[in-house]
Amino acid sequence: MTGIHADIDALKGLHDALVRYRHAQRDVTARGEDRLTATRASLEAKASRLRAQLELGQAEYTACQDRAAQADPDDPVDCSGYARAVQQNSERLEQIRLWQQRIDAEAGEFSGIIGRFADLLENDLPRMEEHLVAIIASLEAARRVRAPVSGP
């Protein structure tokens, strides 16, 4: 019996695989979007923290420069540590801004591709599954018609 209906069994297996594929790839696309959202949020949080640190650092640096201007020339005030901190935070903030720009650019390119793929998952794949179901039903009907009549 296995050999006679092997094609139908194989088609049923393919149909099941297509259904699983549709669900699994939907999950993949959702996780991809979640990952993008999470990284964008993380970068924005880092940028926000750095902006606050930079603002504070600049205020401390300005205050130090004021103290340095009024200091005794024999006892100078060193503000280089504040200057370094401001410089480092500025560079890190710029680095984050560049990553944000790059991610926006790549996400823009990606949106067209994911749009086509999502459309395929939502529309084309269900049609393929229905097509296979129709082929399976047709093969099963043909086998019933051709089945030998046994009897007395």
Next chain:
Amino acid sequence: MTARPDQDGDRQLRLLGDAWDKAAEHWRDGPARQFGDGQLTPLLQESRTYLEALRKLMDTLEAADRETEG
């Protein structure tokens, strides 16, 4: 540790390819060829295009997270 979505997508693509290979061993008539050439091949191709773009984007996101740590 959870696998990256692009890696899971690749695995699903391989599973579908395997299922088609298995079905094609027993289903070899005209409708089979039409289904394979007209529907399944474009699906696999579009899936590869999507997964390649997803892989590139995930690489960028990982690099952004890594490079902006600390």
